[in-house]
Amino acid sequence: MSRLHRHQIPTLQTNLTPLIDLSFLLVIFFVLVARVGEVNTAGIQLPSTVNGASIPDEAPTPLVLNLMAPTADTGAVIVLNDSRYSLTAASIQSLTDELTAALAARPMAEINIRADRRSTYGDVRPVIEAAVRAAELAHLPAARIRLVATRAQAGSV
Amino acid sequence: MVLAVVSLIDVVFLLLLYFLCTAKFGTSEEVFPLEIPAAASAEGSNPAAAPPLVVRVTDAAQGWLRIDGDWPQPRNEQELLTVLQDLRTGDSSMLAIDHSILIAPHPHAAWGNVVSTYNAVVRAGFTNIGFESSL
Numbered sequence: 660m661s662r663l664h665r666h667q668i669p670t671l672q673t674n675l676t677p678l679i680d681l682s683f684l685l686v687i688f689f690v691l692v693a694r695v696g697e698v699n700t701a702g703i704q705l706p707s708t709v710n711g712a713s714i715p716d717e718a719p720t721p722l723v724l725n726l727m728a729p730t731a732d733t734g735a736v737i738v739l740n741d742s743r744y745s746l747t748a749a750s751i752q753s754l755t756d757e758l759t760a761a762l763a764a765r766p767m768a769e770i771n772i773r774a775d776r777r778s779t780y781g782d783v784r785p786v787i788e789a790a791v792r793a794a795e796l797a798h799l800p801a802a803r804i805r806l807v808a809t810r811a812q813a814g815s816v
Numbered sequence: 817m818v819l820a821v822v823s824l825i826d827v828v829f830l831l832l833l834y835f836l837c838t839a840k841f842g843t844s845e846e847v848f849p850l851e852i853p854a855a856a857s858a859e860g861s862n863p864a865a866a867p868p869l870v871v872r873v874t875d876a877a878q879g880w881l882r883i884d885g886d887w888p889q890p891r892n893e894q895e896l897l898t899v900l901q902d903l904r905t906g907d908s909s910m911l912a913i914d915h916s917i918l919i920a921p922h923p924h925a926a927w928g929n930v931v932s933t934y935n936a937v938v939r940a941g942f943t944n945i946g947f948e949s950s951l
Binding site: 672688708711716771774775794795800803 | 832
């Protein structure tokens with residue numbers, strides 16, 4: 660018996676427990692990131708500019724107004740945080756009120772307008788007007804609006 | 817012989833997590849800053865100022881750009897950039913860098929075309945840009 664033990668080949672053992680732990684952590688991370696990305700960019704095709712003169716978005720926490728293009732079933736939809744608005748006068752008034760409250764709390768906040776490139780200026784204009792009106796109601800000198808676009812590779816668009 | 821791979825895996829995954837957290841996901845978004853005075857009277861019309869150059873964005877599929885006045889008419893944003901650069905820095909050099917440029921989009925104009933127009937005006941070097949409306 661002792662001879663058998665003496666000649667036994669040493670085995671390579673790998674402890675897989677931490678690997679599995681971290682793998683599951685990565686899975687959870689990717690699930691969370693994927694859902695956040697979906698909420699922020701759902702259905703919006705941003706305008707893209709070749710050789711764009713746009714600048715990087717460096718505002719830490721801007722107020723983000725998402726404007727989704729109208730579909731066959733619904734009109735254009737504006738999304739601010741978790742609230743959804745349409746382009747009716749009453750809905751735009753509600754949007755203005757929420758923007759006013761947000762600007763009163765954070766007067767230096769920038770307003771990012773992420774409008775779908777397939778929407779029309781007639782859809783975007785009420786959103787810009789609501790932002791300007793909200794700045795006025797919050798007693799700010801100007802509305803700090805920023806039009807969001809993507810920078811396309813030359814020749815791709 | 818037992819290889820101590822556990823610590824190696826730990827460190828590798830920590831590095832992986834670090835790079836995942838610092839990486840930017842999705843397409844890179846950029847912005848065009850646009851500051852609009854809140855009160856309409858804040859920057860009231862100055863009678864001494866030169867009239868603004870109005871660039872119209874129409875809803876036509878082709879030739880959707882038009883400049884008010886007797887200027888060369890661009891057919892797209894590339895030609896608009898050429899025309900504006902010539903107006904600002906060309907031999908004639910008729911417009912100053914802070915000359916007011918008003919973009920006047922048709923309500924049915926595609927937002928993508930409006931942003932392309934804005935981009936061309938910024939690239940031409942003009943600094944005083946606004947939208948023609950009741951804003």
